[in-house]
Amino acid sequence: MIVFAALAAGGAAAWWLQAPLSLAADSIEVSIEPGTSPREVANLWAQAGVRSNTFLLYEWFRWSGQARKIRAGSYQIGQGATPRSLLDKMVRGDEVLATVRLIDGWTFRQFRAELAKAPDLKQTTAAMTEADLMAAIGAPPGQRAEGRFFPDTYAFSKGASDVAVLKRAHRAMQRQLEAAWAERAPNTPLKSLDDALTLASIVEKETGAAAERGLVAGVFVNRLRIGMPLQTDPTIIYGLGETFDGNLRKRDLLADGPYNTYLRAGLPPTPISMPGKASLLAAVRPDATKALYFVAKGNGASHFSDNLADHNRAVNQYQR
Incomplete structure (x- = not known):
């Protein structure tokens, strides 16, 4: 029994x-x-x-x-x-994963705002200063946050901390930056990975048509080679920060500051956005061009010119 x-x-x-x-x-x-x-x-x-x-x-x-x-x-x-x-x-460990999408060209401030809205992330960095946050993710001492996080879609376990996502995005940008730098053109005027990241961040903000990314980078590289100011509006806008109201005025272009690339030659002191892979590669291997100028045509594309006279004609045609 x-x-x-x-x-x-x-x-x-x-x-x-x-x-x-x-x-x-x-x-x-x-x-x-x-x-x-x-x-x-x-x-x-x-x-x-x-x-x-x-x-x-x-x-x-x-x-x-x-x-x-x-x-x-x-x-x-x-x-x-x-x-x-x-x-x-x-x-x-077959978990339910949530995702957060971080967009190419966003600033670090926009990154933080998007992470703060993610309902399934544990928010631990809201009260942190930028320096505290960079220390929390193990970034090198003194490294600024802007440009240092790779834009992508990140999957995470529900309840994971925002620090965990930021660590992954930070490591991803370092890997992408190093991979791009390894493919740099031998005659690039860029002297370091930081230079490449900063230029890529400008290319990201200046490119209206993806196919022109290499040409936009080529214009800036040509200017760097001859010591000509980059004269790019996105750096001015970045320098204005939250005071920018959507209208860039002549007085903004004339106000000196570290991000005024009309008054100062060379690259600004930090990146101005989080560039994607295509912009990183364009910065280190730009298209071969003699162009020194470009102007938006109003349809997302740009007109490129080799000299100021042609550029002025293009400005009159497309913007005046």
Whole structure:
């Protein structure tokens, strides 16, 4: 009789492990923090809406031998999930991921604002200064934040901290920058990775048509070679910061400052945006051109000129 009882119990257990769990909703989600015990994990699922016996769930976790392999993270199950598939999901770390998209050409201020809006990110940097934030992600001492985060779509576990995403974006930009620098033209006037990043950030803001990115970079590189001011509006706008009201005035162009590339030759002291991969590559390997000027044509493209007389004619044609 004892043998038959054991066989019956074993059969019932095998059936239970494969039977769909009773759920209070079509899908149920649970976030497991690091250090949560297997018993607490079972309780979390029960509180979230798994109607199966909490004690049985815990005993299954323990009896399986995999209770200590359950990973922290956010997990979601739907109708049809079984006790076995639930445990497998947590042991594999098959999490529900959220995403945040950071756009090419955004400033660091825009990056921070977008991260602050992400509902599934744990906000830990809102009160940090830029210097504190850069220290928190392990950036080199004194490194400014602008331009140092690669624009991309980042997936993360729900409940992850904004610092974790910023660390990934920071590492990604460093990798992309180093890869681009390795492909630089041998005659580039750029002297460092920082120069390349700064020029790429300007190219990113000045390019209306993606196909012209290399030509835009070529104009700026030509100007750098001969010591001619870059004369690019986006640097002026960046220098104005939050005071910029959407209208760039003559007085803004005449007001001296570190980002006034009309009055100062060379690159500004920092990047002015977060450039994407295409702008990084354009900055270090620009298109071969003799052009020193370009003007927007009003359709997203630009007209490029080799001399000031041609440029003035183009300005009259397209903008006056």
